Each structure stands twice: as C-alpha cells, then as structure tokens.
Amino acid sequence: MDANEQKSDRPTEVRFAASTTSVDAIQRAAYRFGDRFSVELLPGVDEHICILRSRDDADLDEETENFRVEVLDQTLRVRIRKETEPIRTMILAKAFSRTGVVDPQDLD
Amino acid sequence: MSRFRGAEAFAASGDDWQLLPFRFERLNGRVLVTNMVGEHLVLSGEDFEVLATGELPADSDLVRRLRAKQVIKRSGERAPLSLLALKARTRHARLAESTGLHIFVVSLRCEHSCPYCQVSRQSEDRDRYDMTLATAERGLDMTFRSPSRSLKIEFQGGEPLLNFGLIEEVVRQAEVRNRDEGRDLGFVIASNLALLSDEVLDFCARHNIHISTSLDGPADLHNRNRPRPGRDSWERAVDGIRRVRETLGVDHISALMTTTKRSLDRVRDIIDTYVDLGLRGIFLRPLSPYGFAIKTKSYSAYDAERWIDFYREGLGYILELNRQGLDLTEYFSTVILRKMLTNVEPGYVDLMSPAGIGIGALVYNYDGSVYASDEGRMLAEMGDETFRLGHLEVDTYESIMTSEALLAPLEESFALSAPMCSDCAFETYCGSDPVYHYATSGDFLGRKSESDFCRRNMAIFKHLIDLYENDEFARRTFLSWAGR
Known part of the structure; x- marks a missing residue:
C-alpha cells in the first residue's frame, strides 16, 4: 500500500450544526488549512458534514481540533463583517468623498 | 444655572x-x-x-x-x-500619486556571473543589450507624464555603469525638463561598484545621485555568491562603498544583501560586515523566484521556514547591537513597522494593495519594452511576457496604465477581496504580489495557505508584534524606526 492509499483510507469526519454554522464560515476555514488537509463539504439542512483528508502526512487528530476552532473564529468573523458592513461603507465613503464618488452632504 | x-x-x-x-x-x-x-x-x-x-x-x-x-x-x-x-x-493617498519610481534598464550586460542573478544578465559584450538615447528619451517622456509630485529615476542593469554615458544624458535631460515641472526629482544608480570611477563619483556628486549596491556579507561569502573575473567583487564593492561615503556622504549609499544557502548560518557575520563599513542599516531579504535563481536552483536551496529563522536571528542581533548603543536599522522590518505603527503608506512595491506594479513603479527595459515591475521584466527574460505592458515607441502612459496586462493582475490580486487576505488581521501590513504568485503558482492571486510569501510575511508580522508587546527596548527601537 503506498502513502497516498494510506491517506485516502483515513479521512476524518467533522459535523457542524447548520443552525449555528454557515457554509461560508466552513469554506473560509477550509481554505486556511489547504496546505495541510483538504475538506470535502457536504451541506445539509440540519448539519454540514466535512470530510478531512490529510496532505503530506499532517496529523489529522490535532488538525481536526484546529479546524473546529477555526470554524468558530470564522463564524465570528462572518458576524462581525455583517454587523459592521454599513459602518465600513460609510467610513470609506467619507474617506474618499473628495473623489466625487459620493456627495459629502449625504454623509452628514 | x-x-x-x-x-x-x-x-x-x-x-x-x-x-x-x-x-x-x-x-x-x-x-x-x-x-x-x-x-x-x-x-x-x-x-x-x-x-x-x-x-x-x-x-x-x-x-x-x-x-x-x-x-x-x-x-x-x-x-x-x-x-x-x-x-x-x-x-491611500499614494494612489492619487501613481508611479513615483521609474526604472531605466540601461544595459543588460554585466561583468559578474552571479548564479542567483534574478535578471538573467548577458555576459557578452553586445551593443544590442544597451538602451539607446532615443529609447531613454521616450522613457523620460513617460516618466514626466506620471502625475506623481515625486519622481525617482533608478538606473539598473545588468551593470548600469557599463552604459554610463546614457545615464549622464538622462540625468541632464531630466533636470532640464524638471525646471518647468518642479517635481521632487531624485536619482539612484543600482551598481555592483566594480566599475566605479572618479568620473562617475564626480558626476554623482554634482547631481545628488544616490548609490545602491549589493553586499552579501564577508569577503568569502560575497565572492562565492558573486563571481567575476579576478574574484574580487567584495574588494571592489567595499572600496566603492568607502569612496561613495567619502565623496557623496553616508546618506547617499545603501547596500542590499541576498540570502543564499551559504548565508543562512552567518547572519551575524553579514551584519558585522555592514557595521564595519559604517552602513546604517541592512535589508534582510530572501531570494526571489526569477532568472538565474531558478535556473541554477539557488531559489529552491532553502525553504521559507529556514529563511524566517535567519531573519529572526538577524533581527535579534541588530536589536542587541542597538542595545549596545549602535544605531542600526533593519529595513524590511522598518517598512512593516511604518505600516503597523503609523498611517503612512511607505510605498514599498512588494507590500502594497492594490499591488505596487505599475502604480508604484514602471520599468523601461533596454529594448524599449515597458514592464509592470522589475520582477515582471525578470520573468520576461525567462521568456514569459505576462507583465509586459507595452513598448515606449508605440504606447502612452495612458495606454500603459489602462492596459489589461496591468489591470487584470491588479484586480485579481487585490487583497481586500482575496480569500484569506480579506479576513486577515495583518492585511494592512501586507500586500498582494501578483508577480511572485504568478511565478510560483501560475495565477495572480495564488493559494495563500500554500504561499511562501504569505508564510514568510505572517511569521515576520507575528514576530514584530511579539517583540513590540513584550520587549520594552524593542518597542522603543521599533517606534524610532517607524518614524524615520
């Protein structure tokens, strides 16, 4: 059995409740770990299932925990982004109001 | 009441x-x-x-x-x-001041034969690798078409001093044009100094020209990295640095080092060499994935982790020397610290988003081709013209700056809309380097989790923040570097 077959034989499954975790947050977390393991995402109504496959012999036991924490962080990032998006747009508009993109009076 | x-x-x-x-x-x-x-x-x-x-x-x-x-x-x-x-x-104020740096590759010829050379120099004495005056004048037209109030013209090669007559003419013409324009105009010659003559020094003194050179460390390391006939590259560089300091002043000379595999265990020796020569700072930088550095496998001789160790040890030693009273700066850290601790964008092309290509710098090659960055022309010397924006004979500043060859990499690599970068707490300290990612992964954006650019920069950001938060002397030193 070669190394690749060993890796494909040892995928790890991680589940997230769909009510609290978005597909976006999972995808963002998966991207961050792309150098160590791949994530096959199976979205569901009640839960999202992730199948982790190791790259370059990464220790999946340890990486699975890191992945769970990262998904939590990404969920928080999604919430912060959503909550602060209007104010961010307003600040950028104010910053570049002299460019003529927006009417300064609209910002008061 | x-x-x-x-x-x-x-x-x-x-x-x-x-x-x-x-x-x-x-x-x-x-x-x-x-x-x-x-x-x-x-x-x-x-x-x-x-x-x-x-x-x-x-x-x-x-x-x-x-x-x-x-x-x-x-x-x-x-x-x-x-x-x-x-x-x-x-x-973002710099965005309205686009293209402050204009690089004239006045000759691709060089008498050195460095295995890590990133510009694939030509060693043969061929006139066809020198820029002509007509091409240089068109380059000046484009330079002064840039809206930037500050213009820096940098002469590069090969070894630019092999075509010094052209440098003299470009400097004279630029100064004449600037009498009406009134820009903040500066000149830099990037030279190995092996051909530095009194005539060159005298001209530089009269026209306030800065010199940037290469110094890889102590003699044995430098001469192995940078072979030339006579095996005296270091001796000539050191003599040149001394003469530039005496003639132009210490502020008019800076040196760059390139980290080869042989450098990795010798960061203290390298820094000591800079200190012995009276240089006020050092730029600890890794090899770039272009030119002979790829052909000779110099680039793949060490990985990002090994370079990060080298950088950490070097920065630690520089701080140690500062503790002893020496005023010595590490320049790459300084660029990042300015981004981290001030609201001034230092304009370092590799750490800008939108990327610094075109916006920060344009390169006029010896044959009249215009490139988005020095690294873009390095790729072209390897046969890949992805970052060739046009030609001085047929293109205008407007057509260059709105070309798809420039806009596509700028748009695709923009960090605020890039996966991982848009969420990254370090995003404002970093940049998007589409040329690097294109060279290493085949697309302008790159996959950040596998990018050595990302790995190296993240490690440096974390290290600088760790020192800033936990070491009072480092904090004071960093604040002083950031304010320069």
Whole structure:
C-alpha cells in the first residue's frame, strides 16, 4: 500500500450544526488549512458534514481540533463583517468623498 | 444655572457600544485585534471573549483601550468615524500619486556571473543589450507624464555603469525638463561598484545621485555568491562603498544583501560586515523566484521556514547591537513597522494593495519594452511576457496604465477581496504580489495557505508584534524606526 492509499483510507469526519454554522464560515476555514488537509463539504439542512483528508502526512487528530476552532473564529468573523458592513461603507465613503464618488452632504 | 452639564452626563451608559470594523488573529493564547486601518492591540483570551460576545461593561480598562483604537464606539458618536476616514484616506493617498519610481534598464550586460542573478544578465559584450538615447528619451517622456509630485529615476542593469554615458544624458535631460515641472526629482544608480570611477563619483556628486549596491556579507561569502573575473567583487564593492561615503556622504549609499544557502548560518557575520563599513542599516531579504535563481536552483536551496529563522536571528542581533548603543536599522522590518505603527503608506512595491506594479513603479527595459515591475521584466527574460505592458515607441502612459496586462493582475490580486487576505488581521501590513504568485503558482492571486510569501510575511508580522508587546527596548527601537 503506498502513502497516498494510506491517506485516502483515513479521512476524518467533522459535523457542524447548520443552525449555528454557515457554509461560508466552513469554506473560509477550509481554505486556511489547504496546505495541510483538504475538506470535502457536504451541506445539509440540519448539519454540514466535512470530510478531512490529510496532505503530506499532517496529523489529522490535532488538525481536526484546529479546524473546529477555526470554524468558530470564522463564524465570528462572518458576524462581525455583517454587523459592521454599513459602518465600513460609510467610513470609506467619507474617506474618499473628495473623489466625487459620493456627495459629502449625504454623509452628514 | 450652570452652563456645563454634570459629570454624569458624560459617563458611559454601558449597553450602547457599537462594533466598528475589525479583524483578529489568535497568537499563542492571546488575540491580536486590528482596526480598519491596521492599528493594533493585543487582548487576553478572556478580554476577547468579552468583546466577541458583546458583553462590554459601561467602563473598564478594556473598553478604554478598544475605544482608543476605534474598535468600538458609542452609539451616536461621529468622531471615531471621522478619525477612521481620515486615517484611511491618509493610507491611500499614494494612489492619487501613481508611479513615483521609474526604472531605466540601461544595459543588460554585466561583468559578474552571479548564479542567483534574478535578471538573467548577458555576459557578452553586445551593443544590442544597451538602451539607446532615443529609447531613454521616450522613457523620460513617460516618466514626466506620471502625475506623481515625486519622481525617482533608478538606473539598473545588468551593470548600469557599463552604459554610463546614457545615464549622464538622462540625468541632464531630466533636470532640464524638471525646471518647468518642479517635481521632487531624485536619482539612484543600482551598481555592483566594480566599475566605479572618479568620473562617475564626480558626476554623482554634482547631481545628488544616490548609490545602491549589493553586499552579501564577508569577503568569502560575497565572492562565492558573486563571481567575476579576478574574484574580487567584495574588494571592489567595499572600496566603492568607502569612496561613495567619502565623496557623496553616508546618506547617499545603501547596500542590499541576498540570502543564499551559504548565508543562512552567518547572519551575524553579514551584519558585522555592514557595521564595519559604517552602513546604517541592512535589508534582510530572501531570494526571489526569477532568472538565474531558478535556473541554477539557488531559489529552491532553502525553504521559507529556514529563511524566517535567519531573519529572526538577524533581527535579534541588530536589536542587541542597538542595545549596545549602535544605531542600526533593519529595513524590511522598518517598512512593516511604518505600516503597523503609523498611517503612512511607505510605498514599498512588494507590500502594497492594490499591488505596487505599475502604480508604484514602471520599468523601461533596454529594448524599449515597458514592464509592470522589475520582477515582471525578470520573468520576461525567462521568456514569459505576462507583465509586459507595452513598448515606449508605440504606447502612452495612458495606454500603459489602462492596459489589461496591468489591470487584470491588479484586480485579481487585490487583497481586500482575496480569500484569506480579506479576513486577515495583518492585511494592512501586507500586500498582494501578483508577480511572485504568478511565478510560483501560475495565477495572480495564488493559494495563500500554500504561499511562501504569505508564510514568510505572517511569521515576520507575528514576530514584530511579539517583540513590540513584550520587549520594552524593542518597542522603543521599533517606534524610532517607524518614524524615520
């Protein structure tokens, strides 16, 4: 059995409740770990299932925990982004109001 | 009735805190928080939980710190928005000043034969590898078409002193044009100094020209890295540095080192060489994936982790020397610290987003081709013309700056819309380097989790923040570097 077959034989499954975790947050977390393991995402109504496959012999036991924490962080990032998006747009508009993109009076 | 309201009117009401845009990254149990313009604070895990769950008290040290860094504001408050807008505008002010650096590759010939050469120099004495005066004049037309109030013309090669007559003519013509333009005009010659003559020095002194050279460290290391006939590259470089210092002044000479595999265990020797020569700083930098560095496998001789160790040891030694009273700067850290601790964008092409290609610099090759960056022309010398924006004979500044060859990599690599970068707490310190990612992964964006550019920069950001937060002397030194 070669190394690749060993890796494909040892995928790890991680589940997230769909009510609290978005597909976006999972995808963002998966991207961050792309150098160590791949994530096959199976979205569901009640839960999202992730199948982790190791790259370059990464220790999946340890990486699975890191992945769970990262998904939590990404969920928080999604919430912060959503909550602060209007104010961010307003600040950028104010910053570049002299460019003529927006009417300064609209910002008061 | 008092014309002032009582103190209670100014007290925090407790439950009306509003989040402002911020990003975060975990650092060994603590959490780095950066606001919209990259100003940072490091919180304990517990404090971050309080912020994340929105259970901030009416007043506390944490609340004061978060307000001071514009991570939160009270409902109805306008000042934090104005402050963030002002800082954001300051950070992006350079965009309206596009293309301050204009690189003239006056010759591709070079008498050195460095195995890590990133520009694939031509060793044969061929006139066809020298820029002509007609091409240089068109380059000057384009230079002065740039809207930037500050223009720097840099002469590169090969070895530019092999075509010094052209340099003289370009400098004279640029100065004449600038009598009407009134720009802040500067000149740099990037030379190995092996051919430095009194005539060159005299011209540089009369025209306030700065010299940038290569110095890889002590003689044995430098001469092995940089072979030339006579095996005396180091001796000539050192003699040249001394003469430039005496003639032009210490502020008119700077040196760059390139890290080869042989350099990795010798960072202290390398720094000592710079100190012995009276140089005020050093730029610790890795090899780039272009030119002979790829052909000779110099680039793949060590990985990002090994280079990070080299950088950490070097920075530690530089701080040690500063503790002993020496004023010595590490320049790459300084670029990052300016981004981290001030609202000034230093304009370092590799650490800009939108990327610095074209916007920060244009390269006029010896044959009249125009490239988006020095690295773009290096790729072209390897046969890949992806970053060739046009030609001086047929193109204008407008057609170059609106070319698809420039706009596509700028748009595709923009960090604020790039996966991972858009969430990254270090984004404002970093940049998007489409040429690097194209060279290493075949697309302008690259996959950040596999990118050595990302790995190296993240490690440096974390290291600088760790030192800044936990070492009082390092903090004072970094503040002084950032203010330069």
